[in-house]
Amino acid sequence: MTRGSYGQFCPVAMASEILCTRWTLVLIREMIAGSTRFGDLRRGVPRMSPTLLSQRLKDLEAAGIVSRLPSEREQGVHEYRLTEAGRDLKPVIEAFGLWGQKWVETEATLENLDVSLLMWDMRRNINPAPLPPHRTVVQFRYPDLPINRQNWWLIVDPEARVDLCATDPGFDVDLWITTDLRTMTAIWLGLIPVGDAGSRLRIDGDPALARTITKWMGLSTFAGQRKLIG
Amino acid sequence: MTRGSYGQFCPVAMASEILCTRWTLVLIREMIAGSTRFGDLRRGVPRMSPTLLSQRLKDLEAAGIVSRLPSEREQGVHEYRLTEAGRDLKPVIEAFGLWGQKWVETEATLENLDVSLLMWDMRRNINPAPLPPHRTVVQFRYPDLPINRQNWWLIVDPEARVDLCATDPGFDVDLWITTDLRTMTAIWLGLIPVGDAGSRLRIDGDPALARTITKWMGLSTFAGQRKLIG
DNA sequence: CAGTATCCTATCCGATACTG
DNA sequence: CAGTATCGGATAGGATACTG
Numbered sequence: 276m277t278r279g280s281y282g283q284f285c286p287v288a289m290a291s292e293i294l295c296t297r298w299t300l301v302l303i304r305e306m307i308a309g310s311t312r313f314g315d316l317r318r319g320v321p322r323m324s325p326t327l328l329s330q331r332l333k334d335l336e337a338a339g340i341v342s343r344l345p346s347e348r349e350q351g352v353h354e355y356r357l358t359e360a361g362r363d364l365k366p367v368i369e370a371f372g373l374w375g376q377k378w379v380e381t382e383a384t385l386e387n388l389d390v391s392l393l394m395w396d397m398r399r400n401i402n403p404a405p406l407p408p409h410r411t412v413v414q415f416r417y418p419d420l421p422i423n424r425q426n427w428w429l430i431v432d433p434e435a436r437v438d439l440c441a442t443d444p445g446f447d448v449d450l451w452i453t454t455d456l457r458t459m460t461a462i463w464l465g466l467i468p469v470g471d472a473g474s475r476l477r478i479d480g481d482p483a484l485a486r487t488i489t490k491w492m493g494l495s496t497f498a499g500q501r502k503l504i505g
Numbered sequence: 506m507t508r509g510s511y512g513q514f515c516p517v518a519m520a521s522e523i524l525c526t527r528w529t530l531v532l533i534r535e536m537i538a539g540s541t542r543f544g545d546l547r548r549g550v551p552r553m554s555p556t557l558l559s560q561r562l563k564d565l566e567a568a569g570i571v572s573r574l575p576s577e578r579e580q581g582v583h584e585y586r587l588t589e590a591g592r593d594l595k596p597v598i599e600a601f602g603l604w605g606q607k608w609v610e611t612e613a614t615l616e617n618l619d620v621s622l623l624m625w626d627m628r629r630n631i632n633p634a635p636l637p638p639h640r641t642v643v644q645f646r647y648p649d650l651p652i653n654r655q656n657w658w659l660i661v662d663p664e665a666r667v668d669l670c671a672t673d674p675g676f677d678v679d680l681w682i683t684t685d686l687r688t689m690t691a692i693w694l695g696l697i698p699v700g701d702a703g704s705r706l707r708i709d710g711d712p713a714l715a716r717t718i719t720k721w722m723g724l725s726t727f728a729g730q731r732k733l734i735g
Numbered sequence: 736c737a738g739t740a741t742c743c744t745a746t747c748c749g750a751t752a753c754t755g
Numbered sequence: 756c757a758g759t760a761t762c763g764g765a766t767a768g769g770a771t772a773c774t775g
Contacts, residue, residue, distance in 0.1 A: 278527075279768070282552045282618040284690055284729045285626075286605030287534045287598055293609070294601070295525040296506075297768075304517045313737050322512045324769055340610070351775080352737065360608040368517055371524070375516030378569070379523070379592040387514040396515075457736075460514055465649040465749060497516045508746065509770075527748075543757050554749055559758060581755080582757065737758075747767090753760075 293338050294367070298323050302331055304368050306341070306361065308399060311354045318395060340364065349387025367495075376497040378454045381466060388456045394439055395461060400493030401433035402469060410483070412446045416453040452482040523599070528553050532561055534598050536591065538629060545686070548625060583662070599726075606713045606727040611696060618686045620650060623693060624657045624669055630723030633665035641714070642676045646683040672673050680710040696726025 281288040294300060298320065305319035316328060323331075332355055335341040340361040346352040357364075381453070394415065415427040428440040428463065438444075452459075454476040461467045462476070469489060476487045511518040521676075535549035537616060545730075546558060562585055565571040570591040570607045576582040624645065645657040653671075660668040660676065662692065668674075682689075688705040691697045699706065701720060 280617065281528070282519065282617050282619060283529055283531065283550075283622060284614050284619065284694065285531070285622075286602045286609065286694070286725075288605075289609040289614050289617075290601040291530045295527070295530055297525070298511070298519045300525055301511055301513065301515070301534030303516045304515065317737095320513075322769095324771090325738065326740080326770095327768060330768090338711045350738090362606055363608065367597075367600040367604055371520040372516045372598040374590075374593060374597055375518075375520030377520040378593065379516065383518055384514050387510065387512050387519075389512060389514065392513060392515075402590065404562070416566070464516070495516075547757095552749095554751095555758065556750095556760080557748060560748090579756090736775105738774085741771090742769105744769090745767095746765105747756090748763105750762090750763105750764105751760105754758085755756105 290367075293340075294364075296334075297337070298327065298331060300368065300371060302328070303335070303340070303357075303361070303364055304372075306357050307365055307368055311356055313355070314347075314353065316355065318391075321369075321389075321392070335361070340404070357440050361479075370467070372497045376500040383487070384464070385457055385460060388425065388460055389426050390417060390427070390442075390456050393456070393460055394429075394441075396495070397492070398429060398437050398439040399461065400428060400495075401431060401437045402447070402491050402493050403431050403437065405487050405490040406431055406435075409433055410446065411450075412444075412448045413450045413452065414448045415482070416451060417456050418453065419455045429444055450478065450481065450484045453477040453479070462494070463498070513570070520555045520597075523570075524594075526561075526564075528557065528561060530598065530601060532558070533565075533587075533591070533594055534602075536585065536587050537595055537598055541586055541646055542582065543585070543664075546585065549622075551619075551622070565591070568723065602727045603730055606694070608728045614694070615687055615690060618690055620647060620654050620657070623669075623686070624659075624671075627693065627722070628659060628667050628669040628696070628723075629664050631659060631661060631667045632721050632723050633661050633667065635717050635720040636661055636665075636714075639663055642678045643679075643682065643714070644678045645689070646681060647686050647689070649685045674730075678710065680708065680714045681701070683707040683709070692724070693728070694725050695730070703723065 277500050280292055287436055302320055302323070305316055308319070310316050310319050317325065320328065332341060332343065339358055340357050342417055343353050343355055346354050372460065410433055411431045413427070413429045417425050426443065428442060430438040430440065432438070432447065454472070458467065458472055459476040462469055462472060478488065506539040510522055532550055533547065534547055540546050540549050547555065550558065562571055562573065566573055569588055571585050572583055572588050573583050576584050622654065641661045642662055643659045645659070647655050656673065658670040658674055660670065660674060662668070684702070688697065688702055692699055692702060708718065
């Protein structure tokens with residue numbers, strides 16, 4: 276019997292059998308964050324191979340955590356949605372996140388920089404409410420990155436839909452944010468307040484947008500749980 | 506790169522890297538429940554090989570979750586204690602337990618019967634307060650089990666220390682509880698109230714003890730979170 | 736885009752025996 | 756009792772290519 280059950284009736288052990296396999300909690304986190312399609316899930320969990328992603332989704336479906344439905348809009352495509360049992364995992368994910376934010380070495384965390392993941396996360400947490408009622412375009416510039424990953428555009432359209440582009444969409448830019456990936460990630464995680472980044476973060480463009488940045492640029496759910504770094 | 510990091514700065518991913526390996530959460534649950542010595546940990550996680558247990562304890566020490574100290578009482582023996590970071594995992598364990606209790610199939614859970622684990626758990630949760638001020642001995646009898654696992658004695662001494670024996674300690678017995686392992690486990694998990702077990706559970710002996718059984722016989726932390734079974 | 740199929744190896748882990 | 760040493764096998768999962 277290799278790799279069998281823990282053989283314990285304890286609910287912690289039973290839950291661990293289902294949840295504590297590689298990638299599983301990260302995938303569930305991504306679903307709780309709102310991704311429902313295979314491609315979106317891949318984007319949120321890019322280092323997971325498609326084979327394994329497919330496998331895990333099947334496992335989770337068998338466990339009653341995910342349901343797989345044909346998409347209402349597109350042919351031959353499915354959507355993966357959390358069942359009630361899946362949604363009930365939110366406290367589990369939150370407990371992990373809080374603990375991770377509090378106790379995992381900052382340095383270890385900041386070894387995992389990933390601009391695409393970061394921008395994808397930021398896109399999700401933009402708060403359009405404080406923005407003007409017309410289209411707003413914010414360009415992020417990371418001069419320290421390879422050319423094809425340096426520029427990102429966040430676009431909030433008048434209907435408050437948020438879009439992310441890695442290629443110039445051609446719109447006029449309202450605000451430029453120029454920084455390095457490590458600084459931006461640390462800000463996102465709540466390790467550095469935007470205002471404390473000093474010369475590592477430059478903001479140019481519309482002064483009104485710049486002034487309200489902390490209002491519309493949402494940070495990680497777990498920001499603000501831990502002592503700040505210098 | 507097989508089995509490397511998730512490559513994500515997300516605190517959930519960082520925490521998962523540390524916690525979501527086989528046996529780890531079950532081991533931590535055992536430590537939170539109070540076990541500190543290698544032997545006690547083995548008893549609480551009996552299907553884990555000593556090699557792997559030793560390995561995991563080292564991993565957890567490296568992660569700052571466990572500290573290994575020479576025992577104050579005994580030579581050449583160590584105690585494994587949770588650090589503050591380790592104690593902070595209690596909410597994580599609780600979230601797992603609550604979810605497991607609510608969503609894992611009862612039948613799956615009850616396939617993992619283990620009398621030694623159950624009695625060890627019960628021992629931990631006996632509440633001596635309502636018991637008389639002299640030694641109390643409760644004998645559990647499981648006629649459905651192999652002969653050498655049928656009988657267990659819980660002994661609460663006048664100083665309120667609780668002891669568990671699998672061989673007759675020779676004391677007069679105050680109360681006999683005769684049942685089958687599945688029923689007793691279901692009761693422990695809160696799936697059946699003691700009073701509803703009917704003929705599957707027989708109590709003999711001191712009527713006062715029998716009457717107050719729900720007062721002194723503690724159940725699983727997670728009992729009472731889920732709909733009962735028939 | 737949404738997945739599947741195949742292959743292959745690193746690594747994890749279970750079993751067992753052994754030592755201070 | 757408290758751990759360590761060794762070994763072999765299973766398997767998970769990474770890489771890559773492919774299909775509707």
